[in-house]
Amino acid sequence: MGSKDSKSKTKTKMADTADKFRCYQKSVQAPEHEIEFFLRAYKDAFRKKAYTLREDFCGTFSICCQWVASDKKRTAIGVDLCPETLQWGRDNNLSKLNQDQQKRVRVLEQDVRKKNRPAVDILAAQNFSFWIFKTRAEVVEYFKIARSNLQTQGIMIMDMMGGGECLTEGQTDKRTVKKGKKGFKYHWTQHSYNPINHDAEFYISFKFADGSKMKRAFTYQWRFWSIPEVREMLAEAGFSHSYVYWDVEQDEDAESQWVRKEAAPSDPSWVSYIVAKK
Numbered sequence: 241m242g243s244k245d246s247k248s249k250t251k252t253k254m255a256d257t258a259d260k261f262r263c264y265q266k267s268v269q270a271p272e273h274e275i276e277f278f279l280r281a282y283k284d285a286f287r288k289k290a291y292t293l294r295e296d297f298c299g300t301f302s303i304c305c306q307w308v309a310s311d312k313k314r315t316a317i318g319v320d321l322c323p324e325t326l327q328w329g330r331d332n333n334l335s336k337l338n339q340d341q342q343k344r345v346r347v348l349e350q351d352v353r354k355k356n357r358p359a360v361d362i363l364a365a366q367n368f369s370f371w372i373f374k375t376r377a378e379v380v381e382y383f384k385i386a387r388s389n390l391q392t393q394g395i396m397i398m399d400m401m402g403g404g405e406c407l408t409e410g411q412t413d414k415r416t417v418k419k420g421k422k423g424f425k426y427h428w429t430q431h432s433y434n435p436i437n438h439d440a441e442f443y444i445s446f447k448f449a450d451g452s453k454m455k456r457a458f459t460y461q462w463r464f465w466s467i468p469e470v471r472e473m474l475a476e477a478g479f480s481h482s483y484v485y486w487d488v489e490q491d492e493d494a495e496s497q498w499v500r501k502e503a504a505p506s507d508p509s510w511v512s513y514i515v516a517k518k
């Protein structure tokens with residue numbers, strides 16, 4: 241029998257004290273791979289190195305931070321509406337940079353649909369974030385503004401996902417992010433999909449080693465856009481060319497290999513990039 245004291249104590253669950261932004265960053269983001277791809281896509285487009293980056297929907301702007309750390313001449317602008325998310329980025333990502341690097345990151349708490357200066361070499365909108373715009377008119381308006389935020393030799397990069405599994409309601413992808421007593425699992429749930437208007441809802445949840453769960457840590461209500469629709473809208477917004485980079489590495493556990501393609505085999509769950517030249 242335990243003492244009166246120990247009886248009254250309820251054990252704190254790991255999910256109650258976990259930091260959702262830290263879990264997100266550990267499970268979803270790989271800034272060094274993103275940057276490697278951005279540089280390669282820019283080189284493919286203009287045969288030179290890129291130095292300026294704008295990260296729309298930047299969240300905790302880890303890509304901006306990694307970007308400025310990758311070269312002394314690089315500068316980055318991060319744009320997001322959410323003050324809490326940006327503050328987490330300042331406290332946990334920006335603070336890890338040295339003073340010179342910190343000075344080369346600018347954070348704008350605003351809507352992405354705003355023209356800012358200086359114009360940049362690369363504008364990235366990662367993690368399907370522009371899918372928040374649910375009509376053609378809204379996306380085209382955003383793409384026009386994004387284009388105006390690019391310098392003459394500039395590219396916009398966005399990731400896309402698709403395949404039958406992404407449309408299957410109740411489908412949850414599970415991945416162990418960290419093993420052991422302090423470990424956790426990442427769950428990506430396709431909650432709903434409306435085939436008539438392509439509205440789709442997704443959740444990110446985290447499950448911890450003690451069995452506790454942070455349910456719906458992040459919720460996304462998006463329109464499920466397809467690659468051809470997005471390319472048509474990019475052209476309508478004035479972009480001169482768009483390219484699709486497809487992952488030709490068949491083995492799921494191996495590192496992705498992005499190759500420009502105009503045709504690809506059907507796949508139940510795929511991720512790709514679209515790169516648009518100003």
Ligand SMILES: C[S@@+](CC[C@H](N)C(=O)[O-])C[C@H]1O[C@@H](n2cnc3c(N)ncnc32)[C@H](O)[C@@H]1O
Nearest residue numbers: 297298299320321322325350351352366367369
């Ligand atoms: C899916 S998260 C992406 C975070 C990060 N880009 C990543 O790759 O992990 C979407 C982010 O977009 C932001 N957001 C949504 N609508 C926005 C808008 N109109 N303008 C600026 N930020 C917006 C949200 O605050 C959120 O941080």
